[in-house]
Amino acid sequence: MATIAxxxxxxxxxxxxxRDAQKHxxxxxxxxxxxxxxxxxxxxxxxxxxxxxxxxxxxxxSLAPDIGYLHTGIEKTCEAKxxxxxxxxxxxxxxxxxxxxxxxxxxxxxxxxxLEIPDRAQTLRVLMNELTRIQSHLVWLGTHAMDIGALTVxxxxxxxREEILRIFEMLSGQRMMASYFRVGGVSMEPPLDFxxxxxxxxxxxxxxxNEYENLLAGNPIWAGRLKGVGPLSAADAIALGVSGxxxxxxxxxxxxxxxxxYSGYEKYNFKVPVSTVGDTWARFTVRMEExxxxxxxCIQAMDRMPEGSIVADAPKxxxxxxxxxxxxxxxLIHHFKIVTxxxxxxxxxxxxxxxxxxxxxxxxxxxxxxxKPLRCHMRNPSFATLQxxxxxxxxxxxxxxxxxxxSIDIVxxxxxx
Amino acid sequence: xTPALLTxxxxxxxxxxxxxxxxxxxxxxxxxxxRNELTVTIAASNIxxxxxxTKAAGYNYLMDVTAVDWYPSEPRFQVSYHxxxxxxxxxxxxxxxxxxxxxxxxxxxSVWPSANYYEREVFDLFGIRFAGHPNMTRIMMPTDWKxxxxxxxxxxxxxx
Numbered sequence: 001m002a003t004i005a006x007x008x009x010x011x012x013x014x015x016x017x018x019r020d021a022q023k024h025x026x027x028x029x030x031x032x033x034x035x036x037x038x039x040x041x042x043x044x045x046x047x048x049x050x051x052x053x054x055x056x057x058x059x060x061x062s063l064a065p066d067i068g069y070l071h072t073g074i075e076k077t078c079e080a081k082x083x084x085x086x087x088x089x090x091x092x093x094x095x096x097x098x099x100x101x102x103x104x105x106x107x108x109x110x111x112x113x114x115l116e117i118p119d120r121a122q123t124l125r126v127l128m129n130e131l132t133r134i135q136s137h138l139v140w141l142g143t144h145a146m147d148i149g150a151l152t153v154x155x156x157x158x159x160x161r162e163e164i165l166r167i168f169e170m171l172s173g174q175r176m177m178a179s180y181f182r183v184g185g186v187s188m189e190p191p192l193d194f195x196x197x198x199x200x201x202x203x204x205x206x207x208x209x210n211e212y213e214n215l216l217a218g219n220p221i222w223a224g225r226l227k228g229v230g231p232l233s234a235a236d237a238i239a240l241g242v243s244g245x246x247x248x249x250x251x252x253x254x255x256x257x258x259x260x261x262y263s264g265y266e267k268y269n270f271k272v273p274v275s276t277v278g279d280t281w282a283r284f285t286v287r288m289e290e291x292x293x294x295x296x297x298c299i300q301a302m303d304r305m306p307e308g309s310i311v312a313d314a315p316k317x318x319x320x321x322x323x324x325x326x327x328x329x330x331x332l333i334h335h336f337k338i339v340t341x342x343x344x345x346x347x348x349x350x351x352x353x354x355x356x357x358x359x360x361x362x363x364x365x366x367x368x369x370x371x372k373p374l375r376c377h378m379r380n381p382s383f384a385t386l387q388x389x390x391x392x393x394x395x396x397x398x399x400x401x402x403x404x405x406x407s408i409d410i411v412x413x414x415x416x417x
Numbered sequence: 418x419t420p421a422l423l424t425x426x427x428x429x430x431x432x433x434x435x436x437x438x439x440x441x442x443x444x445x446x447x448x449x450x451x452r453n454e455l456t457v458t459i460a461a462s463n464i465x466x467x468x469x470x471t472k473a474a475g476y477n478y479l480m481d482v483t484a485v486d487w488y489p490s491e492p493r494f495q496v497s498y499h500x501x502x503x504x505x506x507x508x509x510x511x512x513x514x515x516x517x518x519x520x521x522x523x524x525x526x527s528v529w530p531s532a533n534y535y536e537r538e539v540f541d542l543f544g545i546r547f548a549g550h551p552n553m554t555r556i557m558m559p560t561d562w563k564x565x566x567x568x569x570x571x572x573x574x575x576x577x
Contacts, residue, residue: 011533011551015552015554016552068556068558071557075542075567076566241480241529260508348421349451349454349510350452350454351480351481351510353501360480379481379499387530387531387533
């Protein structure tokens with residue numbers, strides 16, 4: 001029998017919280033505590049997160065998240081789909097960073113297939129991923145500020161987010177669930193007016209980020225609500241599986257883009273913002289810095305955008321060019337085969353990791369040599385980060401729970417899948 | 418297709434100084450180096466000791482615990498632990514094979530506390546028990562749900 005983890009890192013369940021509260025209330029001479037239910041319809045829980053808290057006055061004694069309200073069985077659905085048909089499903093896992101999910105999935109399948117991806121497709125993927133990161137951080141900043149009570153920032157953030165969504169629409173026809181990446185490349189060449197539009201956006205964006213900082217960073221209420229709230233040490237963050245900006249805000253210098261590069265990230269120059277404070281304020285500053293860095297990566301990607309093909313040279317995997325399909329017998333056969341029976345992927349298993357806006361994302365794809373995956377599992381950053389919520393909130397005020405939930409930037413779609 | 422390396426010696430030659438190969442040699446039933454990933458299969462009874470040895474070799478960050486259902490072959494379930502070493506920038510996979518009859522394995526929450534939610538998820542969706550887990554309850558499905566949806570023999574259509 002195994003020994004149990006040290007008590008400060010035990011993550012209680014709902015039953016534990018309620019049982020403890022009952023025990024405390026019967027304790028003669030002890031403090032009277034009460035159980036508070038928060039959610040699943042609470043606006044500051046960013047979706048359908050339900051928390052069960054034991055509180056002593058306004059102090060949180062313990063806390064347990066209840067998840068699963070959005071569980072749709074995406075992993076089960078994946079097992080019934082061809083490999084290419086899964087890309088639109090991955091979009092819907094983390095609906096605020098669809099392109100990151102797509103990238104992680106297609107990189108995993110491409111590693112199973114051992115495909116070589118052309119440089120132009122890789123650069124387009126990096127560009128789209130960094131725009132996704134800015135877009136996702138804008139939603140985080142807007143909603144986080146709104147939770148604290150600063151309503152104005154939300155409107156500004158969504159103004160810029162709308163610009164990015166227009167760029168996505170221009171590229172793929174879809175504002176949010178773009179399904180732009182394909183196994184073997186990307187789906188289509190961007191239209192000509194895409195380039196000036198992105199250039200223009202990247203020119204104005206640093207000024208806009210500065211504008212948000214001016215609205216918030218000097219505000220004494222904002223500082224008072226964030227500084228010293230929800231501290232998390234580096235050791236606890238690693239032990240509880242926290243990743244992304246919360247991990248870097250706790251002083252662990254780890255970024256998948258730099259440390260285990262994928263899709264050509266080793267060719268870009270960027271800084272990884274790190275803070276050693278570990279509180280909600282540190283997470284705020286780390287994400288703000290990350291937006292500036294993402295703009296820099298986008299500019300580099302635009303500058304180095306190579307010419308060439310946007311799909312790999314693999315006619316049995318990538319759908320043929322429309323014009324070729326109508327004029328060449330071979331292409332028509334390939335098209336028919338790919339659409340009707342998919343493409344077989346060699347047997348094997350891969351765990352593909354990338355840095356999503358929320359942290360370390362991993363896709364575990366197991367193939368048995370057929371055209372449908374035997375298993376497709378998603379390791380999503382929010383799921384692990386939620387485990388650390390108790391450690392961050394214990395012994396703190398109830399009002400700070402809302403600030404902490406905002407600062408870890410969870411998306412319930414990817415927790416529940 | 419690049420062939421997979423299957424012996425510790427071959428992996429040691431291709432990846433000199435990989436800390437996991439040396440640390441897990443005594444536990445490993447099988448070792449595989451495929452598509453730049455190291456997979457070490459160990460006996461279910463050794464999992465906590467092997468996890469501790471892996472952590473001692475620098476693999477301090479548990480990314481994921483999940484399972485694969487190889488139904489109808491036996492042993493049916495494969496539990497996969499994906500671990501990352503932040504200092505050496507390497508990742509590896511520990512694998513445990515379990516039979517379809519009452520599958521159970523010891524929890525690794527004592528080594529990596531973050532395994533808590535992952536093991537609950539595997540229990541909920543595959544019905545694999547983790548002995549010694551502090552809170553072995555369903556996490557995704559409702560508490561009164563019958564069956565484990567990610568098993569391959571779980572019905573996907575019809576009334577229930």
